[in-house]
Amino acid sequence: MIKKYEVSEIDCAVCAGKIEDAIKKLDGVKSAQLNFIMQTLTVEAEEGDFARLEKEIVKAGRKTERDFEISEA
Amino acid sequence: MSKRQKRNLKRIITAFVIFIAGAIIPDITIKIALQMIAYLTVGYDVLLSAVRKIFRGNIFDEEFLMTLATVGAIIMQEFSEAAMVMLLFQTGELFQGIAVGKSRKSIKELMKIKPEFATVLRDGEEVKLPPEKVEKGELIIVLPGERVPLDGIIEEGTSSFDSSSLTGESIPVNLGVDGKAISGMINLDSPVKIRVSGVYAESTIAKILHLVENSAVHKSQSEKFITKFSRRYTPLVLLAAVITAFLPPLAFGASFSVWIRRALVFLVVSCPCALVISVPLSFFGGIGAASKRGILIKGSSHLEMLSKVNKIAFDKTGTLTRGGFFVTKIMPQGVSEERLMEIAALGESFSTHPIALSIINAYGKAIDKTRVSDVVNMAGLGIKATIDSKEALLGNIELIKEQKIDVPQITEPGSIVYIAYDKEYIGAIVLADEIKPDSKEAIETLKENGIRRTVMLTGDNMLVAQRIGEKLLIDEIHASLMPSDKVEKALSLKEDGEGKLAFAGDGINDAPVLSCVDVGIAMGALGSDAAIEAADVVIMNDSLMAVNDSIKIARKTMRIVRQNIIISLVIKFGVMVLSTLGFDNMYAAIFADVGVMVLAVLNAMRTLRL
Numbered sequence: 001m002i003k004k005y006e007v008s009e010i011d012c013a014v015c016a017g018k019i020e021d022a023i024k025k026l027d028g029v030k031s032a033q034l035n036f037i038m039q040t041l042t043v044e045a046e047e048g049d050f051a052r053l054e055k056e057i058v059k060a061g062r063k064t065e066r067d068f069e070i071s072e073a
Numbered sequence: 074m075s076k077r078q079k080r081n082l083k084r085i086i087t088a089f090v091i092f093i094a095g096a097i098i099p100d101i102t103i104k105i106a107l108q109m110i111a112y113l114t115v116g117y118d119v120l121l122s123a124v125r126k127i128f129r130g131n132i133f134d135e136e137f138l139m140t141l142a143t144v145g146a147i148i149m150q151e152f153s154e155a156a157m158v159m160l161l162f163q164t165g166e167l168f169q170g171i172a173v174g175k176s177r178k179s180i181k182e183l184m185k186i187k188p189e190f191a192t193v194l195r196d197g198e199e200v201k202l203p204p205e206k207v208e209k210g211e212l213i214i215v216l217p218g219e220r221v222p223l224d225g226i227i228e229e230g231t232s233s234f235d236s237s238s239l240t241g242e243s244i245p246v247n248l249g250v251d252g253k254a255i256s257g258m259i260n261l262d263s264p265v266k267i268r269v270s271g272v273y274a275e276s277t278i279a280k281i282l283h284l285v286e287n288s289a290v291h292k293s294q295s296e297k298f299i300t301k302f303s304r305r306y307t308p309l310v311l312l313a314a315v316i317t318a319f320l321p322p323l324a325f326g327a328s329f330s331v332w333i334r335r336a337l338v339f340l341v342v343s344c345p346c347a348l349v350i351s352v353p354l355s356f357f358g359g360i361g362a363a364s365k366r367g368i369l370i371k372g373s374s375h376l377e378m379l380s381k382v383n384k385i386a387f388d389k390t391g392t393l394t395r396g397g398f399f400v401t402k403i404m405p406q407g408v409s410e411e412r413l414m415e416i417a418a419l420g421e422s423f424s425t426h427p428i429a430l431s432i433i434n435a436y437g438k439a440i441d442k443t444r445v446s447d448v449v450n451m452a453g454l455g456i457k458a459t460i461d462s463k464e465a466l467l468g469n470i471e472l473i474k475e476q477k478i479d480v481p482q483i484t485e486p487g488s489i490v491y492i493a494y495d496k497e498y499i500g501a502i503v504l505a506d507e508i509k510p511d512s513k514e515a516i517e518t519l520k521e522n523g524i525r526r527t528v529m530l531t532g533d534n535m536l537v538a539q540r541i542g543e544k545l546l547i548d549e550i551h552a553s554l555m556p557s558d559k560v561e562k563a564l565s566l567k568e569d570g571e572g573k574l575a576f577a578g579d580g581i582n583d584a585p586v587l588s589c590v591d592v593g594i595a596m597g598a599l600g601s602d603a604a605i606e607a608a609d610v611v612i613m614n615d616s617l618m619a620v621n622d623s624i625k626i627a628r629k630t631m632r633i634v635r636q637n638i639i640i641s642l643v644i645k646f647g648v649m650v651l652s653t654l655g656f657d658n659m660y661a662a663i664f665a666d667v668g669v670m671v672l673a674v675l676n677a678m679r680t681l682r683l
Binding site for chain 1: 120134135166169173176286300303345350353356560
């Protein structure tokens, strides 16, 4: 299942790349793409994993960008 | 400007004022104090975040590097440098944020073609629903000024529609009953009722949006290069800084303070931001600019390929020509052109043959079918009918001859309909496939723009192919090709010399060729799913000029990308080399670094206006 999120302000493309890498490494994520320009995050994972993953994604994001936040698009 | 940006702007201004005050005041203690206050005002968040990141082992981070550079400067008692570096760094960040926000806005503007709602007739009542909730076969109402939310067939009403956001074509199209309304068009004149032919997810507009939004997936070589490069750049610069700081003093007994200062300059230019931000931004801008003209490029890798194209193969029917039968010549004998067409249209009015439809279409006026009776379809010959109680014959020359009516043999390329009325030959109508009005200009322009080889690949016979090829001045013609022959020919063209091969076809039966060439271009794809699937570049309108436009946009985008890569690298390496040679001015370094970032982003934003 693929889910799409809107991502709160990320101003730096390097950070976006780092966050994308971090999300890809999360357990259960099949693929992830953070589109810096559109400010969207597309994640592919099993349906049951999303509730847990959403928390982990935010946590992973905040390691690089303090205000990192996602909301379902 | 977002709230955070406004807050940062205020901080930068405050810090700048304090910094100036510090520069004016002669007392050395107050001066240093003010400079440090300015430094902390503008940079406290950078410092905090850097400290946090050290604990997470995230040291190749620009905030950490800026902190290292400025703290290093403070230790070297270069207070004003430290403050200035932080001020300019933050100014640069702010500017970058604003510029990126601006580009995002214009890109999102392009995406605004998504229909917001659909007005559905359910149980006799009008209900406003999101387009996703409408089912196939339902009837929707589209008022003037509204966007057609779903693909469908018009059941009631006639209106003109603006399809410019889909095709880039500014002339509105007129659609009446049975007309195909395509999602994303804007209704201009009067209300129409449309029978929905498919759910939203299958609609043209949903497919276009999906395509544009996901174009970032197919990353270009340049982007891949930048990603790889930026991962190694920062650690390498850091290593270079360490070597610069310690090697000369330890090996040759040079002064530590001199070489550490030089090393600090390295840190200032250690962020690859200019590249990392400007290259994807350029691609996105280029793809956005193209989509404004009805050219959908499926990814930056395809844009990159497109910029290298110097050979193009064309399909004939539907690409160079309009595809189908069109009245190319009206040859009346003894009657007016008008009268000949009237008889022809009346006679064909009960037929659904493509030729009949083309004649009715060319006649273009209302047909009073009550004037026609006793229509007989004579297989292989034509039609016999009674018009205004007199006999009319429409068909090939045999049909007329059979009735012992004198008829001249006409030699014109295409299909010929001979017409007799009341036992008298009154003329003929020639129908043929027609070259698109701008095909010739398009081929000429392509050649001017450095396309060295133009080729026609067609399944049609050589005679027809040659007639069109010669008119368009196409370099090579390959006719009577089976689909598999087309692929073979395309593959051999691909091998020929330098440069990339593009193939432009209507996408309906060219899918294998579209996918075997470097860049597959599907033409006139509005409403054709197969084409959108198979191609790398999808041209929504019917114009061959768009092929030229797409190549031009691709080349300009790539030029901007290259400029940014070169400028950024030259300036950064320049600063490092100068610094090791002794021109270790931190002011100059941060100016260069922020400057090149700003320059690169501004340059990238030019693509939006291509």
